[in-house]
Amino acid sequence: MSESGLRRTTLTRRAVAALVLVAGAAGALAAQDLQKLGMRIVAADRAAAAAHDSILEIVRVMRNKRLPYDSIVTGAITLRFTSKDLSPSTRAALTRAGDATWERVEHGLGDAATRVAGRVPIVISDRTAASFISEARAYEYMSRLLPHIIDLGLPNMPGRSRGFVEPLNEAQAEDAMIDLVGSVASMDEPPALKVYVGDWLPAAGLNERNWNAAAIDLATTNASVARDCFAGSIPRCKSALGLTKVSDPYTEWYSPEDWRVIVSGSLNMGIVTEGRRDAMQACVAGHDMKECEWLVRERPASLPLDMDVRRTVVGLALELGGPKAYDRLVAAQGGSASDVLAATSGLGIDELVGQWRAHVLSATPANVRPRALEATAMLAWMLVFAFVAQRRRP
Amino acid sequence: MFRQVLFTQWKWARTELFAYTLGAFLIPTAILKITVNGLDDYSVGAMLTAVAAAGAFFVFLAFVCAIGLAVRPYLADQALKHVYSLSLPVPWATFLRYRFLAGAVLLVAPTIAVFMGAGLATMTAAVPPTLHAYPFGLAVRFYLSALEIYAATFLLQYVAGKNAVRVVLALIGVLVVLELGSRFFGTTDAWVWMWDHLTTLPGPLETLTARWMMIDV
Numbered sequence: 001m002s003e004s005g006l007r008r009t010t011l012t013r014r015a016v017a018a019l020v021l022v023a024g025a026a027g028a029l030a031a032q033d034l035q036k037l038g039m040r041i042v043a044a045d046r047a048a049a050a051a052h053d054s055i056l057e058i059v060r061v062m063r064n065k066r067l068p069y070d071s072i073v074t075g076a077i078t079l080r081f082t083s084k085d086l087s088p089s090t091r092a093a094l095t096r097a098g099d100a101t102w103e104r105v106e107h108g109l110g111d112a113a114t115r116v117a118g119r120v121p122i123v124i125s126d127r128t129a130a131s132f133i134s135e136a137r138a139y140e141y142m143s144r145l146l147p148h149i150i151d152l153g154l155p156n157m158p159g160r161s162r163g164f165v166e167p168l169n170e171a172q173a174e175d176a177m178i179d180l181v182g183s184v185a186s187m188d189e190p191p192a193l194k195v196y197v198g199d200w201l202p203a204a205g206l207n208e209r210n211w212n213a214a215a216i217d218l219a220t221t222n223a224s225v226a227r228d229c230f231a232g233s234i235p236r237c238k239s240a241l242g243l244t245k246v247s248d249p250y251t252e253w254y255s256p257e258d259w260r261v262i263v264s265g266s267l268n269m270g271i272v273t274e275g276r277r278d279a280m281q282a283c284v285a286g287h288d289m290k291e292c293e294w295l296v297r298e299r300p301a302s303l304p305l306d307m308d309v310r311r312t313v314v315g316l317a318l319e320l321g322g323p324k325a326y327d328r329l330v331a332a333q334g335g336s337a338s339d340v341l342a343a344t345s346g347l348g349i350d351e352l353v354g355q356w357r358a359h360v361l362s363a364t365p366a367n368v369r370p371r372a373l374e375a376t377a378m379l380a381w382m383l384v385f386a387f388v389a390q391r392r393r394p
Numbered sequence: 395m396f397r398q399v400l401f402t403q404w405k406w407a408r409t410e411l412f413a414y415t416l417g418a419f420l421i422p423t424a425i426l427k428i429t430v431n432g433l434d435d436y437s438v439g440a441m442l443t444a445v446a447a448a449g450a451f452f453v454f455l456a457f458v459c460a461i462g463l464a465v466r467p468y469l470a471d472q473a474l475k476h477v478y479s480l481s482l483p484v485p486w487a488t489f490l491r492y493r494f495l496a497g498a499v500l501l502v503a504p505t506i507a508v509f510m511g512a513g514l515a516t517m518t519a520a521v522p523p524t525l526h527a528y529p530f531g532l533a534v535r536f537y538l539s540a541l542e543i544y545a546a547t548f549l550l551q552y553v554a555g556k557n558a559v560r561v562v563l564a565l566i567g568v569l570v571v572l573e574l575g576s577r578f579f580g581t582t583d584a585w586v587w588m589w590d591h592l593t594t595l596p597g598p599l600e601t602l603t604a605r606w607m608m609i610d611v
Contacts, residue, residue, distance in 0.1 A: 218609050221438070226524075264440075335464075365605075365610075369535060370538055377595055380596070384547040386549070390491060390552075
């Protein structure tokens with residue numbers, strides 16, 4: 001073999017060896033990359049799934065926190081929608097409820113209606129009943145099954161929010177809006193009135209339902225002071241309504257017989273000790289009024305008439321006081337609840353309470369016997385059914 | 395002719411009418427006696443709870459009376475394949491009118507029993523001074539409600555014939571499907587929608603949500 005031939009052969013061998021080495025190294029490298037690649041693919045898949053879930057979560061949060069989409073103004077009331085997912089029928093129902101609310105607020109607050117109703121917008125948002133589910137896929141699935149909820153609230157006052165399942169009941173929406181405007185109206189109320197009726201004023205006047213509820217409460221409460229009021233005593237009405245100073249509510253509001261009724265109501269409730277049970281039996285079965293008094297004084301005395309009944313007095317004062325009544329209510333900052341109500345109505349407190357009592361007694365819901373409209377509807381249905389029945393021959 | 399139809403229906407239904415009448419007369423008094431016995435004039439809450447329970451009984455009784463009086467004559471006619479009624483010398487519509495009126499007249503018996511039973515119950519119970527007894531109003535409500543349910547059952551029975559039960563089941567089935575569909579697609583809740591329309595004036599079932607109280611404010 002010549003020298004050049006030998007050199008070529010050696011080069012070829014070196015090249016093959018290099019190729020083999022490269023090939024071996026490439027094989028080893030390829031095997032390593034595939035393993036890594038596989039791991040990376042798995043990791044990327046996991047990251048993608050996590051990102052997907054995060055995006056869905058962000059979408060869900062954004063849906064609830066979306067910036068105002070648009071607003072509708074009815075009178076001085078602004079309805080601010082925070083979602084464009086609301087159905088046209090829901091938006092229409094809310095608009096009609098807003099119109100009805102404004103009409104009632106204008107009637108209830110007179111000259112101050114625009115100022116109060118326009119002070120804060122009513123925020124309307126939506127969510128599904130599945131919003132408590134944190135897992136994104138489960139949320140997406142459950143949100144199809146569970147109902148859609150419309151929330152009506154005030155900005156920065158989450159406690160006032162009320163939710164309704166779709167389809168929205170217009171009357172309920174109207175009630176909720178009136179409730180919210182009532183909360184706004186109470187922002188400037190005098191401290192004594194805040195204690196008297198809480199953070200809410202009947203801004204939209206009073207309706208038949210409010211008076212009916214007051215009539216039922218007056219007739220059904222277990223307090224002698226309310227029975228005396230029912231029978232005609234104005235001073236006792238004032239006491240029952242919490243408009244006079246009461247030093248001992250147990251004796252001023254309740255009679256010994258009432259104590260017995262209160263104790264009998266709790267006879268079978270909760271766990272009581274043997275001695276206490278004996279005292280209860282002595283009170284209820286044995287008419288032992290000392291035992292009754294001891295048992296009753298262990299608990300706080302409940303109001304003879306509830307807060308909603310008190311609000312009917314405030315509502316009546318606003319109604320009787322005319323267009324400037326709310327302004328006078330706000331101006332009477334230093335007085336007692338009696339003083340504020342007298343100033344609001346422009347009447348003496350006795351006259352106001354007398355008119356309140358007359359309203360309540362005339363509102364007693366005697367609806368056991370069907371009303372004329374109800375009876376007519378029943379007879380009409382009966383005639384329709386009977387008429388259709390005789391159209392078909394066997 | 396009407397007297398004959400009335401007499402026939404009276405013969406068919408007199409046993410159950412007697413039971414309805416007795417129940418209407420005695421059960422309200424029994425409920426009041428058992429639940430408010432030993433309490434005094436001021437226990438308004440206990441009294442109203444007892445009266446509400448008696449009210450539920452009256453609703454139940456109105457349904458039972460009405461459905462019983464509507465179904466029995468149809469079953470008797472159906473047993474003879476309506477041959478007797480079709481062979482009478484009056485048009486079918488007139489005959490059905492007589493049938494309907496006879497049932498409406500027979501419903502008066504339990505209504506009188508409701509009036510007397512509620513009257514007896516309110517007279518024997520100590521009614522708190524702020525409450526009032528309404529036996530007459532309750533009897534009027536009972537009669538009108540029973541009449542309406544009777545007419546609806548009469549319609550179902552004479553239009554759907556022996557398929558009446560199947561029609562009712564089919565209606566329930568359709569409602570269930572609608573409800574499931576509305577849940578799945580997130581549209582209007584069928585049950586709520588239907589219940590609202592049936593129980594709000596002028597809906598036919600408005601009477602069910604009324605106050606059936608023999609003693610009330």
